[in-house]
Amino acid sequence: MHLSHALTHRGTVREINEDAYLELPHLGVWVVADGMGGHAAGDVASQLVIDGIQQAVEHLEAETITLEVLKKSLIDSNRILQQMSEHDFDGKVAGTTVVVLWLYQDKYHLLWVGDSRIYLMRDQQMKQMTKDHSQVNDMIDEGLLSPEEAETHPLANVITRAVGVDTQLDIDYRTDKVKDGDVFLLCSDGLNKELNDIEIERTIKSGNIIDSGLALLHASLVRNARDNVTCILVKNSHKNINIIDDSDKTIPIFSHI
Template sequence: MTLSLDYAALSDIGKRHNNEDSAYAGPHLLLLADGMGGAAAGEVASAAAVQVIRRLDKPGISGEDMIEALAGAVHRANERLSELVEEDPEREGMGSTVTALMFDGVQLGLAHLGDSRAYRMRGGQLQQLSHDHTFVQSLVDEGRISAEEAFTHPHRNLILRVLDGRPDSDPDLEILDVQAGDRLMLCSDGLPDYVSDRQIAASMSDGTPDSVVVELITHALEAQSNDNITCVVADVVETEPVSGTAPQLVGAAAELAQGGTGRGDPTVVVRRGDGDDRLGGAAGHLDPEELRYAPRAPKRFLWLRRLAVLIVALALIGGGGWLAYGWTQKQYYVGTDGDYVAIFKGVDDEIPGLTLSNMYEKQTLQVDKLPTYSREQVEGNIQADDLAAAREIVSELQRTAAECAAKAAKQTPKPTPAPTTPTASGKPPVSTPPKTPITTPVSTPASTPSSTPDGTVNPDDCDGVR
């Protein structure tokens, strides 16, 4: 006889203001999604995931084909979340767990991403089928803490992998055996974070799927669970599926499908016990959903973000370049413009396509009227702190040129007339050219001009004046 599922699903808003859990139970599919993050979009994320993946609840998919079908459905759900964020950027950061069991009458196909859980009760033994993608589970896997310590760890709500619209949101996939008498259960973390495996096993060991989901949620509420609590329970039975059995949709997916907001009344009203927060200490004041999963660098709209970064970088470069150019236009130096000394505004440098200096004042001082040392300085440009300093340099150069010119005038020899002696004959005297004394040239070593503080030379060093 073909195996079939007898199922029930229930969701409670718990102590929260809205229900971000969504779940679905049908003849061929059990599915649970726990939404989180974003601008009040956790319920949107979980509902979208369930609405896409629930389409797998149909006959004709079996064996290894279930794995391919589950993988494709999860990826399509991931793409749907990406589309929702593009439609409303305020949803950036939303995500959802996904735990699904696909049933073909012989085997189960498991797809899992996040920290919602899948359990199987067989022969009185409770077995967790899924593996949590959480920080504390990674510590348990590494042997750094025990499973008991993970149950009370202050960061047990930190989830590392979720369905969030990013391309690396790949689920765990597995084929599982199934047999008559098995009891399957999917739940959001609002149950196992507050109810022990021992108590879960005790509740699942008896009763119908309908009574079990109520009992499990009641235990979570009495344990002061401050999260939404959602459970799907299904018995594997040796009976033909009842024709026309209606699938069950609960939580945010059901409310949004009916035009709600995901913020309605609890699915079932049960008495809540009073007591202190089980987290205790500073961690007890933190809302676990605020630390639901580790933030990751956004990967959506990469081209837009890169363009924005490029624009900012160009703006900074442009702004810095403009400030640098403004600084150059406050600088002055003394140089040459053809044969004359001139004052230039800017800096003596070149950038392709940009002029960094212009002649500001052309002087009447000729360059060749300066001694060699001063001329070389001017031709190499003399930097000045400001315009006044540049004009002072020009004044010193003019003074040097004037003093060198005066010194040269004093050293120029004047011709001496030859003396005349009258002769006895009364004839005019014969002019005898003066004898030029023969001198031996003495080689004098060239002296280096001594410069004044402004870069000009002392008037004693006037060599090279033309």
């Protein structure tokens, strides 16, 4: 059984929301796409990727979805966006990041391009499962920056991969066994720009997926959410779960100190 809760907000600065998401728990598929700010039609690009995956899987049974179906959808969207850039946007790039979570039987599958992220909370410990395709992450790998320095680096917003940018789409992929009680967080970088991993982990630990999702969004808005913010929380469970939490747990809300 898969429970999920998705939220998106344009933030307090941006005029439009260039994020888009897909939530198909009955098929075990969730997607977040973040249109590239400062480029042409980022909102069009992110929605096109979302629509492409939905159209690719919505007529299928869960057992007939494959990794190749998901990859082909992203490759097709990449080609369409390149054509749109040439013919509809005067050569300006229309691009988007994307993260995909696919749960089937006892496995999870992650696909991603760009710097949107997927985290996994397992046994009360959270880990980032995707690796940002970004300029600062490359610099961290080369030993030129520490993770802490990367957060405030001038190139922090520069990504090295996106759907719609290059003729060849390089998609990263990861798979492993999923456990009962695992909680996945898919998010655009508007969330992790405002909250660090410790704060995100603490919030997810503090409540059910609905309360935690609302708290994450609220905390980012309290900090003036400079970018669009989207998050999807997905819980894998073999039990019948009451997602309305009657406990007295307090969800931490973060603000400037």
